Amino acid sequence: MTKPIDPVDLTARLVRCASVTPAEGGALVLLERVLSDAGFTCTRVDRGGVCNLFARWGAKGAARSFGFNGHTDVVPVGDEAAWTHDPFGAEIVDGYLYGRGATDMKSGVAAFAAAAVDFVRDTPPDGAIILAITGDEEGPALDGTTALLDWMAAEGEAMRACIVGEPTCVETMGDMIKIGRRGSMTAHITVTGKQGHSAYPHRALNPLPAMARLMDRLASHTLDAGTDHFDPSTLAIVTIDTGNPATNVIPAQVRASVNIRFNDTHTGASLTAWLQSEIDAVQAEFGVTITQDTKVSGEAFLTPPGALSKLISDAVHAETGNTPEMSTTGGTSDARFVKDHCAVVECGLVGKRMHQVDERVPVADIATLKAIYTRILRAYFSQP
Template identity: 75%
Template sequence: MPHSPVDPIALTADLVRCPSVTPEEGGALVLLEKLLTDAGFDCTRVDRGGVSNLFARWGDKDAARTFGFNGHTDVVPLGDEAAWTMPPFGAEQKDGFLWGRGATDMKSGVAAYVAAAIDFVHTTPPKNGALILTITGDEEGDAVDGTAALLDWMQENGEAMDHCLVGEPTCPDELGQMIKIGRRGSLTAWITLTGEQGHAAYPHRANNPLPAMARLIDRLSSHELDQGTEHFDASTLAAVTIDTGNPATNVIPAQCRATVNIRFNDAHSGASLTDWLQYELDRVTQEFGVKAEMEVKISGESFLTPPGDLSDLVSKAVQAETNMTPELSTTGGTSDARFIKDHCPVVEFGLVGKTMHQVDERVEVALIPRLKTIYGRILRDYFA
């Protein structure tokens, strides 16, 4: 029976209709597993810690070259559902867009690649080549049991990718503008300063932690971490909250809490930044006589896949299909590429990300088959 090409628009719509808000699977991975299995892929569910993940392989384990793809089907919460003008899981098409949570981030990217991969192995199956897809249901959450679980399972079962493409939306305004060849690291620090509660009319009988926290946050915020590196913008620190939980105007509180988030380039590590934060914290405790506690979470270290064969391959495919030379960038937040970079070279390329995480998230319908075409060219060129 002749192969019928997979419609990536219809597949995007089917995935958007799955209410897969992290960590709910919502039917999205079940749908993909059946589609890929029917197309001749060997599929394995790699669920861990209440998170659903899917591993799919076409071709032999001992193939000369194995090309990987990573994506996610989980989505962020809806926010104010009453603010949506279209059903958030309706996948309705209007004004040239397909509307719904996950339409941009990143069910359209997953659909485009799955459609391209299935068509590729049916029309031009690579000799002595293999394809691997790793699809997680926990990219938007803690990500402890998502792509990390898939990579752990792969190592235990002798599975490996030689190169990997992540299908996150990477383009700011037009398809073809940008490829991600790395990402900044992310660190969050929760700081608590403890003084001594007292009456606001008798501040000498208390030890107010607020001036100490104000001094600390000022020092952290005004400090220039760096001026950028060859492939990265300057690192940034943002104070995201300062709070005492004190409703009284005549009470000096005993504690003040603050949270800062640092997005850092390859001039730093999570450990070096933690040491710097601790140094500044120690200075303030000595100056103001307060006690201090700090909890640090490093969501990911900065990483870079240096420009080379993989970025050249993707760039040439993008340029051939869009007539646009993509910028090689490291901007934006974190992605699951931060886990894959320890396994194999990885780059990211996908659609325009303007509406991701927003109310009325939507994707331009005409771009989905164009992305499928780009992904198909990448596969053909890789195995040529």
């Protein structure tokens, strides 16, 4: 009988791969070997210098196809001298596995890979299991999961439902899953006037009062009151800068940036239009020129509570005793791309130590996560 895959050992081996975005670091090579040995058909879907891995067990185009999505790239270590343990050593101390990416999200990848391998070996399902793993979630995310989904569409590969294995819990295993995410966008705004001597302000056109008025209008505006599944949208002013070291010069330009986290009341396009209307009003009032350069990182989305979220919630409760809150809080994840392909829910570890110095995860939680994923697969493929 084949020995089950130990998700803790697989996590440790992945952590030892120094896969800081965009370096592959050997992590996808390791996973491809593990999955290929278990009968998965593996394909590297590299694009734009980014390494990605697609793996499928079962028939292409199967009517029932369950997917997992995750990433093996990690954020930089930062000050390595501040770490108590080697950030790529995967040391286990007092029940914790230490290392960059231990929480976000090599444990999640190891858990769903181990669950998938053991499941198809023990109970070959009537259908397909797909793993879509990227090396570009922590970076620009232009050639990661999007590249995998583009390739899948071209090749006729499809997931009918998907779990993104990002950390989702707040304090204890099983206390939260994500059924959606807020949208995110950043607007870079430039106000241009006319430079002049501060002793003769009538000979200049100061852009600063216009910027101050605009920022006040934006920050004072209530975008919405929230929805059934989302908190109210927020706008944060993140920088205002003139680059002017002189106190006797009125600058010609001032720049500012705002970040908006928005719910499904809005779209990136509707908020861009609202920003432009505010810009137009201030521009007319002050006689300056104002431009915006806006980037939408992801639209708000929701997978309404239903069959998929119940299946996952039931599995989490069975393994942890917790009934998870169905949340849409937090930043963005690659679920924002997967949602255009199929129904998607995020379910993973406790995330409070991700990206920190001495990032670590309880080894017991890794085993629990594998058990949750295994129970989900059994439940999904046992349905009529």
